[in-house]
Amino acid sequence: MRFEHETLAQRVCFAPSEASAVVWAEVERLGASRVMVIASASEADLAKSVTSDVPVVLHHDEVVMHVPVASAERARAAATAHDVDLVISVGGGSTTGLAKAVALTSGLPVVAVPTTYAGSEATSVWGLTEGARKTTGVDAGVLPRSVVYDATLTLSLPVGLSVASGLNALAHCVDSLWAPRTDPIDQALAGEGVRALAAGLPAVVADPAGLEGRERMLYGAYLSATAFSSAGSGLHHKICHVLGGRYDLPHAQTHAVVLPYVLAFNAQAAPQVERRLAEAFGTASALEGLQRLRRTVDAPVALRDYGFAEADIDDAVPVILEAAPPSNPREVTADGVRRLLRAAREGADPAA
Structure with a gap:
């Protein structure tokens, strides 16, 4: 048996019914004070509930499937304009993907709070779409520093x-x-x-x-x-x-x-x-x-x-x-x- 395996550096928290408290604790642990929350408009209320105790300076809801480059650029510009020091994503794969796109060019840490079973939160894979072509890559910098799993947040998923x-x-x-x-x-x-x-x-x-x-x-x-x-x-x-x-x-x-x-x-x-x-x-x-x-x-x-x-x-x-x-x-x-x-x-x- 001969192989090499690299384990990714990530903190994973399974916290049923405790997402808000655990997210706050992760933000504190990472020393952030100006947080950007990414969540689609349909999950805005849920995201505000989950991040109610967090020092949020920006809520960003332009979440588009397959993460178009133009959408990523607008999110990156918004993060820069608000001097953000951490990104929280609350949602599925497209939401996590947009947070990763911000991290890819800024180096900002990400805390991911999944509401689906997409799995993007546990990978160092990023994906962007321009025109009719989707480009993917691997970069350790886009891997969320922490993931908070709370099954109650998936109850609204049909x-x-x-x-x-x-x-x-x-x-x-x-x-x-x-x-x-x-x-x-x-x-x-x-x-x-x-x-x-x-x-x-x-x-x-x-x-x-x-x-x-x-x-x-x-x-x-x-x-x-x-x-x-x-x-x-x-x-x-x-x-x-x-x-x-x-x-x-x-x-x-x-x-x-x-x-x-x-x-x-x-x-x-x-x-x-x-x-x-x-x-x-x-x-x-x-x-x-x-x-x-x-x-x-x-x-x-x-x-x-x-x-x-x-x-x-x-x-x-x-x-x-x-x-x-x-x-x-x-x-x-x-x-x-x-x-x-x-x-x-x-x-x-x-x-x-």
Whole structure:
């Protein structure tokens, strides 16, 4: 066994019903006195409640999916104008992504308070979109210094969005098992993440007001993101980044739809990964376990439901080929990508 694994420097606080007190304590610990709070307009009241004891000098609510460069520049300018010394993000992946964009150029510390299962808060990955192209990178400076997980903050997340967000987290796990820098530690984290998410997601659907399922989901989302940040982006994420940035498809739903097709594409070429996933799902095969979970939670089915057109397939293929990792278990060809995208657009049986 020979590998190198780097553990990210981050403080993680699981604090059910105590987000406000823990956020204040983290701001105090970091010595901040001029705080910028980033939260979408729809979560403004929640963010004000969470940061009620914090010395806030700026509330910023221009949160846009896939973090357009122009939006990032306005947030950076606002932080500079208000002499901000710390950023708090309250929200999902787009909100955390905007906070990371500010940190990328300013070096400001970030405290992340997730309200979804996106996992961006536990990674050093940033992403920006300009025109029709999404660019991602890795920078230790964008990793939030602290993450405050409070399951009560996810109670307002509708079941449908909980499902899509949870499957996005599951995609982090699956991709981490065969990503370019994967190692045994990443794979252990990903396997435990699959078990937590596969148990938590049906519980959220069965009892949306219950906390146990949502706490399992946050735990699984954190594990999945930690594994993903170390292992890097595999084929699944490269495909979804192209689809999201180029065609403005919704992030979580795109991941939820594409995942079974990438799993089916790679499974036979990665039998050890397939067995590990099957064991985590408790089924005879990984695809069977994933599809059973998807049926149980009524997962998103087809990319066409989110605006991906037939004509977009041939346009996307060369861009995906350019982005696909050379280390993918199975050779990525134009025909293979075309068939995968067509099946995902139509919602066809991934086993076929």
